Amino acid sequence: MAAHHDFLIALMVTSPFSCAASDGDARTTPGTASFAETSPALGDPLPGLTVSERARFAAGRDAFEEVESVSDGLGPVFNDVSCAACHLQGAIGGASARTVTRFGRVSGGAFDPLAELGGSLIQSQGIGPITSGGQTCDYVAERVPAQANVVAMRLTTPLFGLGLVDAVPDATLVALAARQAADSPATAGRVNLVSNVVTGTLTVGKLGWKAQVPSLAQFAADAYLNEMGITSPLFPHENCPGGDCKLLACDPTPDPEDDGTDTRAFADFMMLLAPPARSTTHGQTIPGERIFGQIGCAACHVPALTTGSSAIAALDRVTFAPYSDFLLHDMGMSGDGIAQGQAGVRDMRTAPLWGLRARGVFLHDGSATSATAAIVAHDGQGRAARDRFAALPAGQSKLVLAFLASL
Numbered sequence: 001m002a003a004h005h006d007f008l009i010a011l012m013v014t015s016p017f018s019c020a021a022s023d024g025d026a027r028t029t030p031g032t033a034s035f036a037e038t039s040p041a042l043g044d045p046l047p048g049l050t051v052s053e054r055a056r057f058a059a060g061r062d063a064f065e066e067v068e069s070v071s072d073g074l075g076p077v078f079n080d081v082s083c084a085a086c087h088l089q090g091a092i093g094g095a096s097a098r099t100v101t102r103f104g105r106v107s108g109g110a111f112d113p114l115a116e117l118g119g120s121l122i123q124s125q126g127i128g129p130i131t132s133g134g135q136t137c138d139y140v141a142e143r144v145p146a147q148a149n150v151v152a153m154r155l156t157t158p159l160f161g162l163g164l165v166d167a168v169p170d171a172t173l174v175a176l177a178a179r180q181a182a183d184s185p186a187t188a189g190r191v192n193l194v195s196n197v198v199t200g201t202l203t204v205g206k207l208g209w210k211a212q213v214p215s216l217a218q219f220a221a222d223a224y225l226n227e228m229g230i231t232s233p234l235f236p237h238e239n240c241p242g243g244d245c246k247l248l249a250c251d252p253t254p255d256p257e258d259d260g261t262d263t264r265a266f267a268d269f270m271m272l273l274a275p276p277a278r279s280t281t282h283g284q285t286i287p288g289e290r291i292f293g294q295i296g297c298a299a300c301h302v303p304a305l306t307t308g309s310s311a312i313a314a315l316d317r318v319t320f321a322p323y324s325d326f327l328l329h330d331m332g333m334s335g336d337g338i339a340q341g342q343a344g345v346r347d348m349r350t351a352p353l354w355g356l357r358a359r360g361v362f363l364h365d366g367s368a369t370s371a372t373a374a375i376v377a378h379d380g381q382g383r384a385a386r387d388r389f390a391a392l393p394a395g396q397s398k399l400v401l402a403f404l405a406s407l
Helices: 002-010 051-065 162-166 170-183 216-228 245-250 261-271 285-294 371-376 380-390 394-405
Strands: 099-107 110-112 128-132 135-139 150-155 193-196 201-204 318-320 328-330 347-349
Touching (some): 051 261, 128 245, 162 216, 162 261
Antiparallel strands (some): 099 150
């Protein structure tokens, strides 16, 4: 076990980070905490929250579950009526088998999201006919245009533990990418520098299948607009249905439709949502994790990261185990064909493995129905580890799968 412990320690990275001032509640002394000592159930708040932080979590969860209506700003095109409609597997905030559709066109090696045709995200529902100012607009589900030659499905991702991910300093992931490039260039990841609408600068993307979103605040506002059609101060303008901006003439609710209250509540819920607890380790999971590292899986599915300093004690310099480096990797034919930010058509962010046992389907499109199928589908920079897994004796591959089933 000593070598295994050293392997985990070598993958832990720390870096300074600052957050907003605390709310004045009593809090524990900050330090390097670990979630190995706690076992929250799926959907629970982070352990160790103050009374007011737990109240913020509860209020955020209520907002997350709230069903929106046209009078709230829903639409005019949208994918569903609440956050919880898609994030419900295992508990509110989980994954689901729901997918959204992305499309675009690749020509001459360049990706065009076809924004003028409503791309790259399809909104699968519309609020129907609306008459305003003597004009009637019929808002219907969007369709993939004939000009698209790339169509990809994206699975709903779980939100458990994202406050910890959000609290990892950008510098930590930049340093991790640099270390990978020096130690193992064939499998090295890279950060996706994306537009941060809060800071007005390029910052490191951490969230989403392409690491295309830099923070929970932006993630909440982005989803409110793109999944429910509700505008907010961070995204104050409606999407043009099918790219036809003339249809916004009948939009019944003035923008922004949310004054920031709901998006802040969504972000609070996600920030304070506990990570998935690991099941009890046993005689198969411990050697299975060792083999997982030996065949190269842990080069990208990094076992442990550490948050920076935070005014929230439960997020302050905490070591956690997401089994992801949150970096982009060239996944070859198992990429989704969509480009976002600095993520190319073959690039995908390393999917975190924590909570794996609570999911029914895997990969970005949900096409794998088992952990084995997901491993076998790896390509590009994941191909060598995939091949080493395939070459394992049956007993050893069984141990790896037992380890994955414990996450």
